[in-house]
Amino acid sequence: MERYDFIVVGAGIAGASAGFSLSHRARVLLIERESHPGYHSTGRSAALYVQTHGPEAVRAITRASRAFFLDPPAGFADAPLLTPRGMMFIARADQTDALERSFRESIRTVGAVRRVDAREARAMVPVLREDYIAGAILDPEAMDIDVHAVHYGYLRGLRSRNGAVVTNAELRGLDFRSGFWTAHTAAGEFSAPVIVNAAGAWCDKVAALAGAAPVGLVPKRRTAFIFDPPAEIDTRRWPSVHDVGESFYFKPDAGRILASPADETPMEPCDVQPDDLDVAIAVERIQAAARIPVTHIIRRWAGLRSFVADGLPVVGYDPKVDGFFWLAGQGGYGIETSPAMGRLCASLATRKGIPSDLADSGINERMLSPARLVAAI
Ligand SMILES: Cc1cc2nc3c(=O)[nH]c(=O)nc-3n(C[C@H](O)[C@H](O)[C@H](O)COP(=O)(O)OP(=O)(O)OC[C@H]3O[C@@H](n4cnc5c(N)ncnc54)[C@H](O)[C@@H]3O)c2cc1C
Known part of the structure; x- marks a missing residue:
């Protein structure tokens, strides 16, 4: 069985950006149920980057994503990711x-x-x-986003750093033994100490496979x-x-x-x-x-x-199930927040806390943690 540091479930923009950021220091596998990434919400958006909508924390995360969109890493994309719209x-x-x-x-x-x-x-x-x-x-300052270029930029970057993307790989079961998860998928079995749940609308369903309580998505x-x-x-x-x-x-x-x-x-x-x-x-x-x-x-x-109930994203380790990390509840902001959300996910999943720019703009672990919701349900 192939072993990774992280298995990310879902290759939409959330899973792709998380995989991209995690792959800087870890071996990452992205598993996707569909035959191509982006089939669901990610491929169906209005492609806008707007810093003035959503709750305060979402605005901060959108703002913290701007620099990446305007100046992505070398080789990430051939054309500008944002174009002026208003x-x-x-x-x-x-x-x-x-x-x-x-x-x-x-x-x-x-x-x-x-x-x-x-x-x-x-x-x-x-x-x-x-x-x-x-x-x-x-x-x-609102702009159009080239969603396809952003999404495939993340996936290309992940692959270039020894990460893997497996499509037609619906996750059907999860077992945790001796500190490792085994993911039973339609494309075979894979193992890692951490599962990142980035399954979009299906995040509560994926949590059930791990025995985690839902967050009420x-x-x-x-x-x-x-x-x-x-x-x-x-x-x-x-x-x-x-x-x-x-x-x-x-x-x-x-x-x-x-x-x-x-x-x-x-x-x-x-x-x-x-x-x-x-x-x-x-x-x-x-x-x-x-x-x-x-x-x-x-x-x-x-x-x-x-x-989820308070309209904020859910990012953090499950309070009860070891090695099960949530990246859910992107609402109507998943594309425009994806660079900072990917960074945030990688930082929290590797126990490094909130990145300093996000902490400076008022983001803290508690406000995004799944624990706030599991307790409330
Ligand atoms: C009409 C519309 C307009 C929008 N406009 C904007 C906008 O202008 N700007 C913006 O920032 N956002 C916008 N959004 C929101 C944005 O599209 C979402 O927030 C974002 O795409 C969510 O990404 P995701 O990766 O979480 O979900 P998804 O793209 O749905 O990806 C989740 C993936 O998980 C996979 N999956 C699920 N279960 C399993 C399983 N068991 N095993 C393996 N894989 C699994 C699914 O197949 C799917 O591909 C809009 C959304 C819509 C619908």
């Missing part, structure tokens, strides 16, 4: 209080966030309806679709446009428009599919706000964003 929250007259709250929160994280009046918002995105929009705020479906704007509309310089009440968003995507109703429907973990009703709801909301005909939807999909 993100605009728009509000109707009845949403101006919410917009003001959002402004006050956002400016604490990104000093460049600014209020934008209806006229300027319409100058940036001319399809916005004058009888809809009362005001907006702009986060000029709730996967929530989010729908997205792509359509072509009319030829005369030039979307290239638009920021990503979000309703301040989080009931829809749309953004340019390679000459097309990616849109979402920002739905959050709780589900069992599965290969989630979009519901036509959610797509229709998004079209209706977007057309109430903007003059964009949606005549032909080119592609629609859904993915799972998985959260």
